[in-house]
Amino acid sequence: MTTAAARRADRRISPVFLGIAAVAAVSGWAVWSGVPAAPGPAVFAFVLSAWVVSLCLHEYAHARTALHGGDLSVAAKGYLTLNPLKYTHALLSVVLPVLFVIMGGFGLPGGAVYIERHRVRGRLRHSMISAAGPLANVVFALACTAPFWTGALAGVPVTFLFALAFLAMLQVTAAVLNLLPVPGLDGYGVVEPWLSSGLRRRLAPYAPYGLLAVFAVLWIPGVNAAFFDGVYAVMDALGVPREAAYCGRELFRFWEGEGYFCFAPVPG
Template identity: 75%
Template sequence: MTTAATRRSDRRISPVFLGIAAIMAVTGWAVWTGFAAGPGLSVFLFVTSAWIVSLCLHEYAHARTALHGGDLTIGAKGYLTLNPLKYTHALLSIVLPVIFVIMGGIGLPGGAVFIERHRIRGRWKHSLISAAGPLTNVLFAVVCTAPFWLDALDGVPFAFRFALGFLALLQVTAAILNFLPVPGLDGYGVIEPWLSHGVRRQVEPFAPFGLLAVFGVLFIPGVGEAFFDMIEAVLRGLGVSEAETYCGQNLYRFWTDLNPVCDAAVNR
């Protein structure tokens, strides 16, 4: 019923998203086949485009869940087309996360689509809308690591294997950061409907600074190390080693010198 309330054009996949997905497919093929002389640029384009695809799916999951929850304005805003240019904060949703990946290999949570929460009834619906985005990152991480935990790496080129490992690192990082119960992040959105009105009013002014606070805390000696140790532990549980994520990031940053160990593996 809610889906029928949106026009077909509101649900048509955007050519912008299809173009990004095409870049992901072509560059993924180039990484797999070793089409380019050096894998660095192909890995960079493959991981970046796949990361943007995951960000689009993250926001789509929020929007689609909100639509079925009762916000029928979602379709008219263009959120169901997977077009990243339609987001309320394209800079926060796409540009900044990509810059953070390029600079430091951190899966920065994106911005949020604008949901008219007053149209939605039921605390569980509000919590599910907030959880839908990071759950998409969890699913993306499971798909990326499937060859590892299924022990199906025979015949997978090392460059592609490393690229998947690094992409999985980004997805796990984004999922964990997003699920933190910090104002402004999806984790807080999950628990917010269950808090008293007074607590929500007191916390609301801090929401714009939640993500900045998280990154500030990660720079505290010992905290950042513990956080990334947790990320590595999750990846090891999914079958991805620290060496594979490191070589993936090393290949991704193709403008820097490639580690001799990674280079030897890629050219084996």
């Protein structure tokens, strides 16, 4: 009976996550209803809390897929509770992504939960575990952009649309970056099981520096421009005008005082 109770506790949604989700819901309602005279702080709270929710879902997707792949240890580690404080690297998984969003409006991929890979059998299962996190970002982006690609814009407050557009852009940037086949990122985890053991050993030492290398390359103006052209191409395909994402970013960074330019109707 004690074991069964422990297993239920290992999978029970954490009050920490529920609290973050509640902040997202309340601040989202505030943005929708236009309760604050200046919407910037409400947009900031909504986007930031929803972004943390998406980070938790990203890591949960990794853990849940690993559980079904054979790594039962993820439950005991608390990964199935959606509690961000349970992550092996909370700094990489939550703190740094949040700081990057605040400083630059950029969806930084978080550090993955620790999976005991020796418990998982089959290359396809290993690939699926790595792919699950970015796919969670993709699903989140689709949910955020649903009013745009379904054409259901009537009656949705324009400020709320701007916030959704910016939140979706964060999801797209995180998914694109995470799917790059660079050691240390999930994209490499997808292809790694299919590489020769010798090549995996040679690339393993570079895994801790993969994300740093990606960001160093993104500092190159031409690469940065090409990257965001690709991100906005995805947003265009989802029916989201880049002006909407831009205005969402401006409202999110309300302390810069530029959000007053962003109250025109969303372009069709």
